[in-house]
Amino acid sequence: MELQHEFTVPVPVDEAWPALLDIERVAPCLPGATVEEYDGRTVTGSVKVKVGPVTVTYRGTAVFEEQDESAHRMVLVASGRETRGQGTARATVTAELSGRDGGTAVSVRTDLTVTGRPAQFGRGVLAEVGDRLVSQFADCLAKRLTERPPATEEQPREGGTATATAGPAEPEPEPLDLLHVAGLPVAKRAAALAAALAALTVALRLCRRNRRRHGKRRR
Structure with a gap:
């Protein structure tokens, strides 16, 4: 099935483009997603999806097949398989960015194929879920792009030199609850x-x- 969405973020295109490619930064805006490894082109991780009392975990990879900075266009191909089942998910996501009233309009086209338990709801329901998820993602992304990064604490070292300490670890994300979202x-x-x-x-x-x-x- 093909899904089409559009959202805006309150920063210029030149700021929004690198932000969307910063997987570690935007991953917390994706419900149920965990990034395990990212080398600049390939993302390895998992997504937890909850359907009523049943929780399904997909593990897989997502590869940036195109990153055209001059056209502000990217193509991401993601595929995953249930860790405890035969269900699969595959998506080709094409995103194009353009300037709009001092901000950035992001047009996203998703070619999605899902098998297994989440597929039982059909195209209409999955489209509703997609609409709400994109809206949540856009709100979260806008907040992250406009907030200042947290200050790091300085810890003294032997000899009087201070070192920066990392912030608190990110909590494990909650599963994406399809019934709750839709x-x-x-x-x-x-x-x-x-x-x-x-x-x-x-x-x-x-x-x-x-x-x-x-x-x-x-x-």
Whole structure:
């Protein structure tokens, strides 16, 4: 499926472009994402997705196949697989930046393929989730681009020389809760799906019981 989104950030293009390529900086704005390694082109990490009571973890890589600084255009290809299951996710993300009223407009086109449990909700629900996630990401990114970096504390060393100490470690991200993000419409659809599955299960059990009873009578 193809998804199209656009958002703006309150900084010029020349500031927004390197910020979007700074994976460690923007990763906390992606719900459920953890970056394990980044060499400037390839990102290795994981994403946790929660669907009701079930949590699915995808591990994989994302590769920048294009980084055109002059055109402010980037292409990212990401793929992952469930750590405990057969589900997969693959996305080709194309982002283009342009100046707008002193800020930056970011146009994002995503070609997404998902298999496994999250895919059960279908295109419409995943599009709703995508809209809300992009909105959250844009708000978080705008905040990070406009805030000042935290000051580092100086710790004295032997001989009177001070050294900077790293800030507190980032907490492990919470899973991306699809039902919570998409809200009531998705919850209703999930409930309807669960009810249908429950009804099907009951019907199958009744059929089995009837077959057993008929089998005993024939004997």
